[in-house]
Amino acid sequence: MNVLVADDDANILAGIADFLQWRGIDTDCASHGAQVLELCRQHQYDVLILDIMMPRVSGLSACQQLRALGVTTPILFLTALDTLDDKVRGFQSGADDYLVKPFAMAELVCRVEALSKRESRQMLRRLSFGPLALDVEQATASREGQPLNLTAQSFKLLKHLVAKAPRAVPREELEQLLWGDNLPNSDALRSLLYQLRMQLDKPFSQPMLTTVRGIGFRLTLPRDTHANETEL
Structure with missing residues (x-):
């Protein structure tokens, strides 16, 4: 499992990261929402753990922007904001779970594992990356809700690229797959x-x-092409 944790309190961030890694969970860290957005463009995570009150871009705003991009990764808000209105705003922004500080590390891990298992079950039926959505059972794909007319080989290729996104896939790996x-x-x-x-x-x-x-080749979120990349 690969998790991104974001909190502007360095001590809390380090404590969570150390505990997750001790439990065998690969963990990346961010100290503000803008860093969350950048890391999510570069990597695919199983779960995001976000504080709400962070500098530059808040956790709420980061969550809303990710959902607007079509990112469906489960998001858990871990925050000191504890009123009902706070929780409602969190879920309305696109969060999947909400845990109030102070918290028990064991409970946090249980919630993260539950979110990851739920996402894994869903991925048996569907895959997504940004505005791109694939129904694995039906072998259909759409971008921004618009159906893509794909051959069986094209769907197989796209499915593999989505599963690996945003990482680059070597030419040889794709040729062997197909x-x-x-x-x-x-x-x-x-x-x-x-x-x-x-x-x-x-x-x-x-x-x-x-x-x-x-x-080789990779899928990127729109507006996320780097200097060493070109359109096909």
């Missing part, structure tokens, strides 16, 4: 990627499928 040791020709993957991009990117203003020079 054809095993029976690669039709050297341009087969390029042709399939072109077909996928015609459905995934061409109808929209911002591309998601990019080439990472010297590495």
